[in-house]
Amino acid sequence: xxxxxxxxxxxxxxxxxxxxxxxxxxxxxxxxxxxxxxxxxxxxxxxxxxxxxxxxxxxxxxxxxxxxxxxxxxxxxxxxxxxxxxxxxxxxxxxxxxxxxxxxxxxxxxxxxxxxxxxxxxxxxxxxxxxxxxxxxxxxxxxxxxxxxxxxxxxxxxxxxxxxxxxxx
Amino acid sequence: xxxxxxxxxxxxxxxxxxxxxxxxxxxxxxxxxxxxxxxxxxxxxxxxxxxxxxxxxxxxxxxxxxxxxxxxxxxxxxxxxxxxxxxxxxxxxxxxxxxxxxxxxxxxxxxxxxxxxxxxxxxxxxxxxxxxxxxxxxxxxxxxxxxxxxxxxxxxxxxxxxxxxxxxxxxxxxxxxxxxxxxxxxxxxxxxxxxxxxxxxxxxxxxxxxxxxxxxxxxxxxxxxxxxxxxxxxxxxxxxxxxxxxxxxxxxxxxxxxxxxxxxxxxxxxxxxxxxxxxxxxxxxxxxxxxxxxxxxxxxxxxxxxxxxxxxxxxxxxxxxxxxxxxxxxxxxxxxxxxxxxxxxxxxxxxxxxxxxxxxxxxxxxxxxxxxxxxxxxxxxxxxxxxxxxxxxxxxxxxxxxxxxxxxxxxxxxxxxxxxxxxxxxxxxxxxxxxxxxxxxxxxxxxxxxxxxxxxxxxxxxxxxxxxxxxxxxxxxxxxxxxxxxxxxxxxxxxxxxxxxxxxxxxxxxxxxxxxxxxxxxxxxxxxxxxxxxxxxxxxxxxxxxxxxxxxxxxxxxxxxxxxxxxxxxx
Numbered sequence: 159x160x161x162x163x164x165x166x167x168x169x170x171x172x173x174x175x176x177x178x179x180x181x182x183x184x185x186x187x188x189x190x191x192x193x194x195x196x197x198x199x200x201x202x203x204x205x206x207x208x209x210x211x212x213x214x215x216x217x218x219x220x221x222x223x224x225x226x227x228x229x230x231x232x233x234x235x236x237x238x239x240x241x242x243x244x245x246x247x248x249x250x251x252x253x254x255x256x257x258x259x260x261x262x263x264x265x266x267x268x269x270x271x272x273x274x275x276x277x278x279x280x281x282x283x284x285x286x287x288x289x290x291x292x293x294x295x296x297x298x299x300x301x302x303x304x305x306x307x308x309x310x311x312x313x314x315x316x317x318x319x320x321x322x323x324x325x326x327x
Numbered sequence: 328x329x330x331x332x333x334x335x336x337x338x339x340x341x342x343x344x345x346x347x348x349x350x351x352x353x354x355x356x357x358x359x360x361x362x363x364x365x366x367x368x369x370x371x372x373x374x375x376x377x378x379x380x381x382x383x384x385x386x387x388x389x390x391x392x393x394x395x396x397x398x399x400x401x402x403x404x405x406x407x408x409x410x411x412x413x414x415x416x417x418x419x420x421x422x423x424x425x426x427x428x429x430x431x432x433x434x435x436x437x438x439x440x441x442x443x444x445x446x447x448x449x450x451x452x453x454x455x456x457x458x459x460x461x462x463x464x465x466x467x468x469x470x471x472x473x474x475x476x477x478x479x480x481x482x483x484x485x486x487x488x489x490x491x492x493x494x495x496x497x498x499x500x501x502x503x504x505x506x507x508x509x510x511x512x513x514x515x516x517x518x519x520x521x522x523x524x525x526x527x528x529x530x531x532x533x534x535x536x537x538x539x540x541x542x543x544x545x546x547x548x549x550x551x552x553x554x555x556x557x558x559x560x561x562x563x564x565x566x567x568x569x570x571x572x573x574x575x576x577x578x579x580x581x582x583x584x585x586x587x588x589x590x591x592x593x594x595x596x597x598x599x600x601x602x603x604x605x606x607x608x609x610x611x612x613x614x615x616x617x618x619x620x621x622x623x624x625x626x627x628x629x630x631x632x633x634x635x636x637x638x639x640x641x642x643x644x645x646x647x648x649x650x651x652x653x654x655x656x657x658x659x660x661x662x663x664x665x666x667x668x669x670x671x672x673x674x675x676x677x678x679x680x681x682x683x684x685x686x687x688x689x690x691x692x693x694x695x696x697x698x699x700x701x702x703x704x705x706x707x708x709x710x711x712x713x714x715x716x717x718x719x720x721x722x723x724x725x726x727x728x729x730x731x732x733x734x735x736x737x738x739x740x741x742x743x744x745x746x747x748x749x750x751x752x753x754x755x756x757x758x759x760x761x762x763x764x765x766x767x768x769x770x771x772x773x774x775x776x777x778x779x780x781x782x783x784x785x786x787x788x789x790x791x792x793x794x795x796x797x798x799x800x801x802x803x804x805x806x807x808x809x810x811x812x813x814x815x816x817x818x819x820x821x822x823x824x825x826x827x828x829x830x831x832x833x834x835x836x837x838x839x840x841x842x843x844x845x846x847x848x849x850x851x852x853x854x855x856x857x858x859x860x861x862x863x864x865x866x867x868x869x870x871x872x873x874x875x876x877x878x879x880x881x882x883x884x885x886x887x888x889x890x891x892x893x894x895x896x897x898x
Contacts, residue, residue, distance in 0.1 A: 165585075175635075179631075194611075196615060203884070260461050262771075266769035277546055277880065295769075297701070304773075304774055
């Protein structure tokens with residue numbers, strides 16, 4: 159089969175580009191540790207959500223010095239708990255499930271973005287290095303009130319957080 | 328010389344009919360698109376407020392009417408034209424042909440009725456589930472039944488073309504499969520393979536689910552089956568476009584196709600790789616192990632290859648054409664191209680936008696960077712360049728060239744036709760670019776009102792108001808362009824018939840042979856059985872484990888039915 163020399167050059171160039179793309183992703187996945195949302199969160203039947211030890215009482219829980227876990231349920235058309243409040247510099251692992259239809263959980267303007275599928279628990283770990291209020295929205299059509307489905311993550315500066323904790327005692 | 332309609336009156340009638348249905352859905356879909364652009368941005372909201380749900384009825388119709396009915400009805404028309412014209416023989420069995428035409432029409436009507444029922448509370452029917460119809464959201468059973476009847480019709484259409492080719496082969500022993508027919512056959516093989524996913528999803532899960540025969544389904548499984556089909560379908564939209572770009576565009580530019588063998592390689596690559604990539608739509612789905620996602624990403628990246636090869640061949644063929652017309656210099660030849668011919672300008676502009684869409688597609692394909700754009704406005708920004716322009720605009724441009732052949736009438740309203748592709752290009756430049764940018768700061772897709780109480784978007788540059796203005800302005804230009812196209816079609820259709828003996832009024836329908844013909848390529852390229860076997864093997868390798876993993880969590884277990892109908896009634 160006769161292939162023109164420019165055509166050959168283009169073919170080789172295209173293959174190099176493709177391999178380059180794949181290797182960049184392989185590199186960040188393997189080396190810098192970008193994790194994909196995957197099966198690690200486990201599964202839960204939607205009927206069991208309200209009686210579940212974690213999801214029956216959706217909450218933010220401190221599990222280490224700077225580590226938090228959020229057990230969240232996406233409902234039509236709210237997120238519980240809301241808002242999620244954590245201190246600056248914390249590492250927060252979200253466990254999110256749905257007891258009805260498919261939802262999405264996205265912290266606006268960041269790469270925190272996962273589908274919330276009934277039956278599945280999405281697990282996603284986020285480091286909040288900057289204090290501030292972050293908007294949250296549902297990015298999968300979930301019924302007529304979908305556009306109203308929003309929430310908030312409030313990342314408090316450390317001193318403010320300590321004050322808040324003190325106030326609780 | 329007599330043109331298509333004189334030689335094959337029955338087939339010409341079939342093509343006219345499928346084109347007419349296709350364009351009817353184009354008109355309805357375009358109106359839906361305009362309503363959405365006005366509503367989302369807040370410019371004009373007349374279809375009810377946030378608690379009404381009509382927006383999602385419009386969105387479902389916009390999606391299904393355009394990407395299923397507009398595209399596929401056009402496809403069956405152009406494939407019928409291509410096979411008949413190239414093999415120079417009629418479709419063997421008119422009753423079979425009538426069957427699939429009827430089946431597809433009935434299916435499209437049923438599904439459309441189910442969708443449109445969503446506008447009225449007094450009609451006990453709705454299907455506000457969008458084009459992806461993710462369970463456990465449920466549509467009226469008519470929605471799924473219609474799609475089933477429609478798709479089985481398309482399967483029979485494929486058989487009709489295969490049968491025609493088999494009959495041709497008997498009389499043409501040892502000859503290579505002519506190029507357009509080769510494209511039709513490989514595309515249909517791809518379609519048979521990929522529609523298995525949606526057929527299983529609909530027949531075994533969603534129809535029983537919507538009838539209450541099963542009380543639960545596994546939503547992750549049905550999603551995965553949808554995307555088994557859902558990425559292949561984008562190439563099903565694109566393959567008739569490639570057929571036109573490879574066979575008709577070079578000729579319109581004044582030249583010939585650069586390489587026939589490479590065109591075959593491209594179509595084989597699509598047959599092999601278009602299905603085992605579907606999970607790249609599920610990068611951020613829980614429940615699917617990372618390894619499967621990475622594997623599908625690798626396949627996806629290799630799928631860039633056939634499109635990159637197409638870019639080369641198409642541009643090389645156009646340049647050849649331009650130089651035949653006296654074009655010179657590195658870029659000077661661009662000036663000699665027939666930009667005033669809407670069939671050429673439409674396809675060339677569509678190709679240019681497809682390149683841009685390809686770049687944003689590469690971003691979507693990277694599984695880590697996808698986090699940033701998944702389900703944002705970026706995504707419809709991307710596919711309005713691909714299906715919304717590469718496909719839609721090429722179909723329109725192709726129509727300008729084909730309509731005279733199937734109606735026997737000269738193209739009317741030539742000035743309107745000459746302006747139309749440019750209007751589309753400008754409109755889409757504004758709309759798509761604005762959508763991409765909005766996605767980058769997190770504005771979501773698929774929502775009636777992307778304005779929130781608790782936060783404001785933070786655009787890297789520009790403002791939300793300016794982006795909204797571009798979406799609406801672009802949308803208006805696109806709607807105008809669509810109706811300009813439809814005006815040209817109607818005017819042409821109502822024109823007077825050119826006599827068959829023609830005289831000097833010859834309707835152009837000639838396609839010159841490629842510069843490098845099929846004889847330059849190994850015969851193994853035409854071994855459809857071999858390529859189909861490899862394609863099936865690749866699908867099994869890619870999908871067996873992910874589907875087994877997901878199915879092991881229960882087939883009919885996971886989530887109860889959420890009919891969208893109920894919500895509308897109780898709202």
